[in-house]
Amino acid sequence: MGLNRRAALGAMATGAAAMAGVQTAKANDAKILPQNKMVAMLYDTTLCIGCKACVSACSEANGLTPDTGESGGIYQMPKYLNDKTKNIIKLYVDEKTGLRSYVKAQCMHCIDPACVAACPMAALQKNPVNGVVTWDGTTCLGCRYCQIACPFNIPKFEWTEFNPKIVKCQFCDHRMAEGKGPACCEVCPREAVIYGTREELLKVARKRIADNPGKYFEDRIYGEEEAGGTQVLYLTHVEPQLLGHLVPLGKRSIPEEVESVQNTLYMGFLSPIIAYAALTSVLKKRWQEHEQEAKHIEEQTGLKEQL
Amino acid sequence: MNAHWERALRVDGPLFTKWFWALAALAGAAILLSIYRTYAGLGAVTGLNDGYSWGLFKNFNVTTLTALGSAGYAVGVLVWIFNRQKYHVLMRTAALISILSYTSGMIGIGVDVGRPWNIVWVLDPSTWNRYSILLEVLICMTGYLLLGLQTENLPAFVERFLEGRYPETWKHKADTALKFVRRIYPFAIGLAFILPSMHQSSLGSLMMLAGPRVHPLWQTPMLPVLYLLMAYILGMAAIVGILMISCLAWNRPLDMKILGRLGYITALATMVWLALRVGDIFGRGMLPLVFKFDSYSVFFLLEMVLINVPGVMLLRTKWRDDPAKMYRMLVMLTVGGLLYRYVPTTIAFIPGDQYFYFPTIPELIISGGFIALAIIGYLYTVKRYNILPVPLTYWYAAQGKSTAP
Numbered sequence: 269m270g271l272n273r274r275a276a277l278g279a280m281a282t283g284a285a286a287m288a289g290v291q292t293a294k295a296n297d298a299k300i301l302p303q304n305k306m307v308a309m310l311y312d313t314t315l316c317i318g319c320k321a322c323v324s325a326c327s328e329a330n331g332l333t334p335d336t337g338e339s340g341g342i343y344q345m346p347k348y349l350n351d352k353t354k355n356i357i358k359l360y361v362d363e364k365t366g367l368r369s370y371v372k373a374q375c376m377h378c379i380d381p382a383c384v385a386a387c388p389m390a391a392l393q394k395n396p397v398n399g400v401v402t403w404d405g406t407t408c409l410g411c412r413y414c415q416i417a418c419p420f421n422i423p424k425f426e427w428t429e430f431n432p433k434i435v436k437c438q439f440c441d442h443r444m445a446e447g448k449g450p451a452c453c454e455v456c457p458r459e460a461v462i463y464g465t466r467e468e469l470l471k472v473a474r475k476r477i478a479d480n481p482g483k484y485f486e487d488r489i490y491g492e493e494e495a496g497g498t499q500v501l502y503l504t505h506v507e508p509q510l511l512g513h514l515v516p517l518g519k520r521s522i523p524e525e526v527e528s529v530q531n532t533l534y535m536g537f538l539s540p541i542i543a544y545a546a547l548t549s550v551l552k553k554r555w556q557e558h559e560q561e562a563k564h565i566e567e568q569t570g571l572k573e574q575l
Numbered sequence: 576m577n578a579h580w581e582r583a584l585r586v587d588g589p590l591f592t593k594w595f596w597a598l599a600a601l602a603g604a605a606i607l608l609s610i611y612r613t614y615a616g617l618g619a620v621t622g623l624n625d626g627y628s629w630g631l632f633k634n635f636n637v638t639t640l641t642a643l644g645s646a647g648y649a650v651g652v653l654v655w656i657f658n659r660q661k662y663h664v665l666m667r668t669a670a671l672i673s674i675l676s677y678t679s680g681m682i683g684i685g686v687d688v689g690r691p692w693n694i695v696w697v698l699d700p701s702t703w704n705r706y707s708i709l710l711e712v713l714i715c716m717t718g719y720l721l722l723g724l725q726t727e728n729l730p731a732f733v734e735r736f737l738e739g740r741y742p743e744t745w746k747h748k749a750d751t752a753l754k755f756v757r758r759i760y761p762f763a764i765g766l767a768f769i770l771p772s773m774h775q776s777s778l779g780s781l782m783m784l785a786g787p788r789v790h791p792l793w794q795t796p797m798l799p800v801l802y803l804l805m806a807y808i809l810g811m812a813a814i815v816g817i818l819m820i821s822c823l824a825w826n827r828p829l830d831m832k833i834l835g836r837l838g839y840i841t842a843l844a845t846m847v848w849l850a851l852r853v854g855d856i857f858g859r860g861m862l863p864l865v866f867k868f869d870s871y872s873v874f875f876l877l878e879m880v881l882i883n884v885p886g887v888m889l890l891r892t893k894w895r896d897d898p899a900k901m902y903r904m905l906v907m908l909t910v911g912g913l914l915y916r917y918v919p920t921t922i923a924f925i926p927g928d929q930y931f932y933f934p935t936i937p938e939l940i941i942s943g944g945f946i947a948l949a950i951i952g953y954l955y956t957v958k959r960y961n962i963l964p965v966p967l968t969y970w971y972a973a974q975g976k977s978t979a980p
Binding site (some may be wrong): 347348385387405426428432522530548551558 | 614617619623624626628655687688689691693697703706707708709713730734753757760765768772776781783785787788924961970
């Protein structure tokens with residue numbers, strides 16, 4: 269497969285080291301992250317057999333209680349991603365043609381993540397070296413704006429907890445320190461999901477497309493450009509948007525679009541300051557006039573001003 | 576003959592009426608449920624879920640209702656920016672509506688956030704994410720409440736302690752406070768313009784970050800402008816409507832000259848808003864969606880009718896001279912405007928087919944209870960302090976009565 273796992277692990281380890289430090293990357297600085305440092309996953313629908321080994325490996329590696337709700341307590345059977353499930357395999361079947369496909373859903377680790385842009389207290393951060401999006405509860409208000417902002421509907425909230433956490437895939441950042449990769453990738457028996465640097469995995473994906481003409485939908489890599497690019501990449505044989513996780517998104521990231529509107533209004537916070545300065549100078553004059561008039565009225569009628 | 580409002584005068588009459596107790600019961604239930612929510616989690620009392628993670632507390636009590644709480648902003652712009660001092664007599668009522676609405680909303684946020692104790696981190700700027708629109712809303716709202724609205728409301732409160740029956744030291748303190756307010760007043764009203772302009776528009780920008788998850792009939796780069804202008808319109812409608820109800824309830828004359836004038840300004844602002852809204856729909860080529868007659872297009876058309884009809888009617892003097900007619904139009908406009916502010920956050924928010932949200936009964940009680948709390952605050956304040964406007968004759972009559980042994 270031409271994939272150097274050691275290099276990828278190296279990149280991830282530096283990421284883990286940086287994460288331990290105090291460095292933080294804000295939504296907009298993330299774009300300078302080099303491709304060969306970003307860790308990534310590549311999932312291929314044509315290889316996945318839907319065994320869900322990744323689903324149980326994920327909950328085990330992350331110490332999550334398996335969600336058996338849908339099976340009445342017998343199997344691990346989450347219906348959707350939830351506060352007990354960071355990774356899920358969904359099945360798509362076209363009733364008419366019988367065309368079927370699995371799709372793996374977890375955090376896409378966007379290059380310019382909307383959740384990180386949304387978070388008021390920087391509890392969600394993008395690792396400045398490997399680009400992994402992580403949540404730290406120290407300052408989290410539990411405002412859930414990340415849930416509103418994420419186009420992939422990924423961050424989940426513990427709705428019945430006194431001290432609720434945000435639950436989402438963190439690229440098994442705790443395993444990186446031990447020199448291991450994400451549990452889902454390591455357990456996959458078909459290598460339907462693999463990990464590496466984004467640069468490498470884009471090469472692998474392009475090679476698969478070149479080697480198998482017509483196999484993949486529109487010879488496209490989902491995540492290469494969507495929403496400004498994601499660090500989890502998909503090769504699909506079905507139109508991505510039918511699969512339920514891979515929503516159609518533009519090339520420009522949403523935070524960037526919003527930033528440009530906000531910038532037009534705020535001009536880097538200059539416009540509120542200028543407006544305030546201009547305003548108070550006018551208001552001071554108005555206020556003096558008002559005080560004089562009030563005094564005048566009081567002298568004439570004996571009525572004290574009611575401010 | 577038209578009454579001419581000139582002074583603010585407290586309302587005579589008992590505070591603890593049956594209405595007061597009914598509201599207090601609702602507010603009490605809301606407080607008890609809020610305490611239970613703290614222990615049991617948000618899921619135990621609300622219909623919120625991972626798809627619709629914002630519900631009534633944030634989307635209705637804050638995003639929607641603080642538009643009505645923009646009364647102080649709307650009248651303040653008129654009085655101070657456009658220098659129309661004849662409306663100054665309304666400032667106390669407007670500022671009171673604002674402070675109550677914002678306080679009620681802030682309590683709502685406190686119950687809505689999952690880890691409220693972490694709010695203390697807001698005091699430490701090193702934890703801020705300066706790209707976050709929500710942070711800006713949070714800080715601007717708190718700043719407006721503490722700096723702008725407190726200053727605007729303070730005189731009416733401390734003025735009372737200048738009366739004869741309070742000890743000399745209190746009078747002295749009240750005097751000092753009033754002098755201080757007068758010194759900072761122009762700076763405070765400057766903030767009371769800038770801060771609401773920022774957060775009322777940013778409440779719209781909040782939903783911009785949801786991108787394609789908000790239906791294209793509502794999702795537009797114009798959201799901040801449309802939200803801000805709607806706050807202005809609804810603030811105007813709120814002050815006129817609330818003054819009308821108050822005068823009716825406590826048997827006071829209406830100054831239809833002032834109210835009609837405000838009605839006209841509201842109508843003009845509504846026309847500008849409609850031009851922007853419709854222009855935006857055309858500009859983005861969303862016209863086909865308007866006539867698709869799915870639930871979204873129905874909500875859009877409903878909103879358009881509710882805002883358009885009163886907007887056009889209030890342009891005509893005939894509809895503004897008659898208080899009953901104007902009141903009906905303002906109620907209609909308010910419903911339409913509130914609908915516009917609410918729809919992008921919930922009804923036109925599309926988190927995926929598997930999610931459904933409808934507020935639960937405890938959630939409705941909490942949401943309603945916080946509104947009841949604001950109304951209780953209003954009843955208390957107008958009956959204890961000189962807030963609501965009256966003609967001079969009422970003022971002198973009240974003075975005559977109070978000075979008599």
